[in-house]
Amino acid sequence: MxxxxxxxxxxxxxxxxxxxxxxxxxxxxxxxxxxxxxxxxxxxxxxxxxxxxxxxxxxxxxxxxxxxxxxxxxxxxxxxxxxxxxxxxxxxxxxxxxxxxxxxxxxxxxxxxxxxxxFVLTYCTSLHGLRDCGRLQAGETLLVLGAAGGVGVAAIEIGKAMGARVIAAASSDAKLALCKQLGADETINYTTENLRDRINELTAKRGVDVVYDPVGGPYTEPAVRGMAWGGRLLVIGFAAGEIPKIAINHLLLKERSLVGVYWGDSVRHNPQQHFNNVKQLLEWFAEGKVKPxxxxxxxxxxxxxxxxxxxxxxxxxxxxxxxxx
Ligand SMILES: NC(=O)c1ccc[n+]([C@@H]2O[C@H](COP(=O)([O-])OP(=O)(O)OC[C@H]3O[C@@H](n4cnc5c(N)ncnc54)[C@H](OP(=O)(O)O)[C@@H]3O)[C@@H](O)[C@H]2O)c1
The missing domain is CATH 3.90.180.10 (Medium-chain alcohol dehydrogenases, catalytic domain)
Known part of the structure; x- marks a missing residue:
């Protein structure tokens, strides 16, 4: 072969x-x-x-x-x-x-x-991140970085299926057009717009509740600073190539958290949780809410x-x- x-x-x-x-x-x-x-x-x-x-x-x-x-x-x-x-x-x-x-x-x-x-790796990572690690609630605002990438697309669809308002951030207008098509409520082009200013503008200075971050590099700090009281930033990966270093006073000031997400190992630690997530994703697939x-x-x-x-x-x-x- x-x-x-x-x-x-x-x-x-x-x-x-x-x-x-x-x-x-x-x-x-x-x-x-x-x-x-x-x-x-x-x-x-x-x-x-x-x-x-x-x-x-x-x-x-x-x-x-x-x-x-x-x-x-x-x-x-x-x-x-x-x-x-x-x-x-x-x-x-x-x-x-x-x-x-x-x-x-x-x-x-x-x-x-x-x-x-x-389906499995991509969608299970995003559902595990948003539901198990981020405790995303219906009505909350979710910011997805690298939103037109593999896990980013899944995070938009799952965020909408969970009842969140979704802000998609990516590097080009073509990528953001795809995000809109997938149901993103708002978009930010983080190569031509200031990420922190746009978060403030789109949330009337309140900030977002959850950040889904598969990118890292220069985008993580403005995203942390753009989180509301009790905000959670999900550390998914570092596609930008640089692991950001965050001053933890940004967490203290608004009781924000940084939450690590490692789907592969989470399956070994909690197989029942993985089973429940697959079941949920299959229901959403059958309902047309998620589709690679x-x-x-x-x-x-x-x-x-x-x-x-x-x-x-x-x-x-x-x-x-x-x-x-
Ligand atoms: N924690 C876990 O359990 C888990 C599971 C699966 C994947 N991951 C991680 O999630 C990340 C994304 O994986 P993926 O398969 O979704 O990748 P992907 O499809 O390539 O998406 C990554 C996105 O990152 C953005 N990006 C920004 N700077 C970049 C750069 N210098 N080089 C490449 N991309 C850059 C790109 O969007 P823009 O151009 O719009 O910025 C790209 O669409 C990876 O770091 C991966 O290791 C983690």
Whole structure:
């Protein structure tokens, strides 16, 4: 089978598509014929050795994918050959991958492989952040930074589904047009407008209740200072490349909090909470309230170039890699 391989941590250009042996599932695993895999920012960090998780070399990146089960481990009872499933883990940028049975779920009715591939990691991160960590309430105001990116789009849709007023912030008018289309109530172009001033303007100086921050860099401090009494800033990631340092007097003055969010580990710590979140997301999907935005479909040979576009702010929504294309 063909797989995009990382044989040494380094620049994206060192990734190559190679012919490798099909992986063998262990007793608690299944083998999946991959139909679609979605790209995420951590993929680009991981192959460069810049992510908190460093898999043993060589490995194929690709943390969320969807496909059909072609082999089942001896101890797996819930799935059978031919089942259409969604998986998260590693190895999605390949024609086949093994996955632990506990990390897969059936592809829901009405969801195609592309949407399935772009669903679990992205949407579960945003729901876990907003509901479990941020305690977002209906009627509160949510500010989403990097709002046209993968987890940002999911945060807009989930924020609206939870009854919040959503302010979307991004770097271009084209990105903000997408955010509006997805239901954002207001927008801020943080490359041409002053973020703090616009927050004040849009909230009549009260500030926002929750900030969803997958970007970091220069945007976090004005967002913290633009939070209302009791505001919560969700630390999702640092796509801007710089981990901001915040003077904690900004927290004391209005009883604000910074809240870390690490969806992957939260699933291990609280599997029931994850189960409840997936159930909620499937209900919203069936009601049309959440739906992955797929902006590009690329073959395996185009995955590296797509990763480079993602890492340089040129992507909106999700890019899906189609191994059989
Ligand atoms: N904590 C968790 O559990 C968890 C789970 C999944 C992902 N994450 C993190 O969330 C972040 C976003 O992931 P994603 O897959 O949604 O990525 P993405 O689709 O690339 O979105 C990130 C957004 O960040 C903004 N950005 C600002 N400066 C940037 C720069 N210098 N380079 C690249 N992007 C920049 C871009 O929007 P503008 O151009 O509009 O600024 C971009 O749309 C990553 O840091 C990732 O590691 C965390």
């Amino acid at each position: 063909k797989a995009l391989l990382c044989t040494a941590f380094g620049p994206l250009e060192q990734l190559t598509v190679q012919e490798v042996a099909s992986p063998k599932p262990g007793p608690k695993q299944v083998l999946i014929d991959i139909k679609a895999a979605a790209l995420n920012f951590p993929d680009a960090l991981m192959v460069q050795g810049l992510y908190q998780v460093k898999p043993p070399l060589p490995f194929s990146p690709g943390a969320e994918f969807a496909g059909v089960i072609t082999e089942v481990g001896a101890e797996v009872k819930r799935y059978k050959i031919g089942d259409r499933v969604i998986a998260y883990g590693l190895g999605g940028f390949a024609e086949e991958a093994v996955s632990d049975a506990e990390r897969i779920m059936p592809l829901p009715p009405g969801m195609d492989f592309d949407a399935g591939a772009a 935005v797929i902006s590009e479909r690329v073959p395996l040979s185009g995955a590296t170039a797509a990763m480079a576009r993602l890492a340089s702010r040129q992507v909106m929504g999700k890019v899906v890699v189609m191994p059989e294309a």
